[in-house]
Amino acid sequence: MKLSFYRYDLKLKHPFTIARGSRTLEHVVIVQVEQDNIVGYGEAAPSGRYGETEKSVQAFLSTVDLARFESPFELETISEYMDGLAEGNYSAKAAIDIALHDWIGKKLDIPLYRLWGLDKSKTLITSFTIGIDKPEVIEKKVEEAQEFPILKIKLGGDNDEEIMRTIRKATRKTLRVDANEGWKTKEVALEKIKWLEQEGVEFVEQPMPASDLAGVAWVRERVNLPLVADENCIRLRDIPGLMQAYDGINIKLMKCTGLREAIKMIHSARSCGMKVMVGCMVETSVAITAAAHLSPLIDYADLDGSVLTTNDPFEGVRFDRGKIVLSDLPGLGVKAKD
Numbered sequence: 001m002k003l004s005f006y007r008y009d010l011k012l013k014h015p016f017t018i019a020r021g022s023r024t025l026e027h028v029v030i031v032q033v034e035q036d037n038i039v040g041y042g043e044a045a046p047s048g049r050y051g052e053t054e055k056s057v058q059a060f061l062s063t064v065d066l067a068r069f070e071s072p073f074e075l076e077t078i079s080e081y082m083d084g085l086a087e088g089n090y091s092a093k094a095a096i097d098i099a100l101h102d103w104i105g106k107k108l109d110i111p112l113y114r115l116w117g118l119d120k121s122k123t124l125i126t127s128f129t130i131g132i133d134k135p136e137v138i139e140k141k142v143e144e145a146q147e148f149p150i151l152k153i154k155l156g157g158d159n160d161e162e163i164m165r166t167i168r169k170a171t172r173k174t175l176r177v178d179a180n181e182g183w184k185t186k187e188v189a190l191e192k193i194k195w196l197e198q199e200g201v202e203f204v205e206q207p208m209p210a211s212d213l214a215g216v217a218w219v220r221e222r223v224n225l226p227l228v229a230d231e232n233c234i235r236l237r238d239i240p241g242l243m244q245a246y247d248g249i250n251i252k253l254m255k256c257t258g259l260r261e262a263i264k265m266i267h268s269a270r271s272c273g274m275k276v277m278v279g280c281m282v283e284t285s286v287a288i289t290a291a292a293h294l295s296p297l298i299d300y301a302d303l304d305g306s307v308l309t310t311n312d313p314f315e316g317v318r319f320d321r322g323k324i325v326l327s328d329l330p331g332l333g334v335k336a337k338d
């Protein structure tokens with residue numbers, strides 16, 4: 001097995017702002033695993049929130065020796081090997097896991113969803129994310145999101161009320177809210193969520209800092225909207241501890257080290273009676289398509305990461321008025337654009 005990788009700079013259509021900060025460019029790392037003249041594609045979209053950068057991804061990948069394994073089918077052994085190399089490095093590990101899955105699908109000549117026994121007509125409608133912005137920009141973004149029936153609204157900055165007013169003036173669509181840890185005390189979070197209950201919101205993601213799980217549990221006892229853990233939910237091992245505070249989890253391949261662990265997390269969350277969302281970072285169609293193959297298994301999809309960019313070098317999953325459309329190409333079903 002041969003591993004190679006390179007950095008790619010994804011450009012965003014608009015500066016993207018959440019409670020933590022703003023950016024216009026996303027550095028990702030594209031990975032290729034090659035054996036038997038078949039190339040599997042993977043991708044890392046590192047997040048500073050979890051201590052990763054494109055440099056740390058490349059540094060980790062440089063320590064991975066895939067030549068010691070006979071074939072990409074050794075998924076479990078390779079995952080254990082990568083976890084043994086270093087803690088963290090979630091997106092770097094995910095990149096290899098995605099590439100191995102793509103390779104296996106190509107080798108067997110079947111799409112991933114079929115390998116997993118899933119029904120592709122059961123893919124979900126993805127939400128489209130509106131970042132924190134001034135009213136005139138928000139109006140424009142809502143207009144651009146016309147074909148998407150569900151919007152995910154980023155709050156947790158200093159103009160939550162203004163943002164919701166602007167959006168509700170423009171549309172009656174289903175809204176999901178993500179505070180990205182932005183409401184710093186349980187009293188503020190309670191007040192905000194009580195207000196959002198009147199605004200036709202479906203659920204609230206990560207209302208408070210991940211460090212205050214007890215605060216989230218306190219809020220949950222006092223509100224009617226479901227609460228979904230994102231920054232609080234990184235890997236499989238986190239799930240049991242979240243039952244006391246959350247109704248659901250947001251799985252991202254870039255946090256959980258890839259598809260193999262994501263599937264374990266979906267079943268684990270189900271056994272805990274929790275809802276499951278699959279989300280993304282700003283990513284190319286490689287990682288977005290990988291996550292899209294999981295969507296027949298889950299409740300909520302938030303997979304607009306590639307739609308927010310202008311120079312995606314791959315084509316893969318498509319969206320038909322927001323509904324995820326998977327192709328019948330083998331593996332991920334992703335092709336590099338010419």
Ligand code: MG
Nearest residue numbers: 178205206230
């Ligand atoms: Mg989130």
